[in-house]
Amino acid sequence: xxxxxxxxxxxxxxxxxxxxxxxxxxxxxxxxxxxxxxxxxxxxxxxxxxxxxxxxxxxxxxxxxxxxxxxxxxxxxxxxxxxxxxxxxxxxxxxxxxxxxxxxxxxxxxxxxxxxxxxxxxxxxxxxxxxxxxxxxxxxxxxxxxxxxxxxxxxxxxxxxxxxxxxxxxxxxxxxxxxxxxxxxxxxxxxxxxxxxxxxxxxxxxxxxxxxxxxx
Ligand SMILES: C[S@@+](CC[C@H](N)C(=O)[O-])C[C@H]1O[C@@H](n2cnc3c(N)ncnc32)[C@H](O)[C@@H]1O
Numbered sequence: 001x002x003x004x005x006x007x008x009x010x011x012x013x014x015x016x017x018x019x020x021x022x023x024x025x026x027x028x029x030x031x032x033x034x035x036x037x038x039x040x041x042x043x044x045x046x047x048x049x050x051x052x053x054x055x056x057x058x059x060x061x062x063x064x065x066x067x068x069x070x071x072x073x074x075x076x077x078x079x080x081x082x083x084x085x086x087x088x089x090x091x092x093x094x095x096x097x098x099x100x101x102x103x104x105x106x107x108x109x110x111x112x113x114x115x116x117x118x119x120x121x122x123x124x125x126x127x128x129x130x131x132x133x134x135x136x137x138x139x140x141x142x143x144x145x146x147x148x149x150x151x152x153x154x155x156x157x158x159x160x161x162x163x164x165x166x167x168x169x170x171x172x173x174x175x176x177x178x179x180x181x182x183x184x185x186x187x188x189x190x191x192x193x194x195x196x197x198x199x200x201x202x203x204x205x206x207x208x209x210x211x212x213x214x215x216x
Contacts, residue, residue, distance in 0.1 A: 001121040005032050008114040012056045013038060014047055020125070021198060023061060023093070025070045028100070031091045031122050034059040036199035058090045058115035063195040064150035064174035065090065067210040069097035071174075071191060076101035078172065082144035085109055085168065087136060087160075088151035092119035098147065099128035107143065109133040139167055149174040158183065164215075171215040176207050187213035 002018065009016050013034065021033040034056070043051070072078060072094070080102035086095035089108035092115075099106045108119040108130045116132050123130040133139065146168035151157050152175050161183060164171050173187065181189075191212040197203065 001124065002032060004117055005114075005121055008117060009034065009056050009059055011114075012051055012054050013059075016056075016059070018059065021061075023066060023069065023198060025066060025195075026073060026097065029069060029093065029096055029126055031061055031093060031096075032059075032118065032125065033061060033091065033198060038199065040202075054112075054114075056114065058110070058112065058118040060201065061091055061093050061198040062150040063176055063197045063208045064210050065093040066195045066198065067191075067193045067212065068094050068147060068149045068172070068174045070193070070195075071212060072097040072101045079103040079145055079147075083107075084145045084147060085133070085136075085139065085143045087146055087148040087164075088157075089119050090115050090150075092122045092130060094147050094149050095119060095130050096122060096126050096128055098145075099123075099130065100126070103145075105131070105143075107131045107133050107139070109136055109139075111135065136167060142166075143168045145170045145172065147172045147174075150176065153177045161186070169216070171213075173213045174210050175213070176210045181211075184211075184213045187215045190214045 016038050018032040019035040022030045079098045083105040084098040084103040085107040089110045092108050095106050095108040
């Protein structure tokens with residue numbers, strides 16, 4: 001499993017490798033993440049293009065995912081007994097946290113096949129069971145709760161703020177990218193926390209200011 005993930009990673013970051021990493025705020029969850037000495041600074045052009053073309057988002061646990069994993073532990077009633085879909089699952093951090101909080105059914109959804117490989121591997125690593133979905137439009141029936149962490153960096157996903165209600169009765173979104181809070185006017189702001197992506201990407205501090213929005 002780890003070999004497949006390393007091969008996937010090296011299609012993008014040639015000299016990168018994964019290591020099992022316990023999350024700082026959730027030591028009960030470990031993920032296969034890029035090792036913290038991953039290559040930074042000026043990279044050969046070929047590698048830069050590969051990273052831009054197919055970013056290995058799944059090899060990081062993003063600040064928003066980290067904050068949601070913490071929230072689901074502190075408030076397991078948010079997902080206990082419910083069917084939950086983690087949209088833009090990446091490593092699967094939120095899906096795993098939902099399963100650990102007692103969700104009845106958890107679906108990890110991502111358009112990136114490498115992310116889905118990571119979700120499978122990380123589910124096994126954490127002894128939880130996840131269903132895998134490669135396209136939200138293929139969801140067979142509405143879920144109780146849809147959770148999305150750090151998916152609005154891609155402005156093409158902004159219409160989701162209105163359309164996700166077609167897929168779930170309740171929606172939780174964690175975001176640190178959108179400055180215009182009025183875009184969330186149909187949501188309640190329920191929490192704000194500071195966090196750092198793991199491993200640290202040396203992003204601007206503002207990208208660690210995570211807001212959690214709820215729509216029920
Ligand atoms: C920045 S990562 C966040 C991963 C994870 N939620 C976390 O917080 O660590 C964003 C993820 O959203 C996925 N994504 C982007 N657009 C998507 C779409 N239309 N449908 C499903 N997944 C999508 C990307 O492939 C990527 O894995």
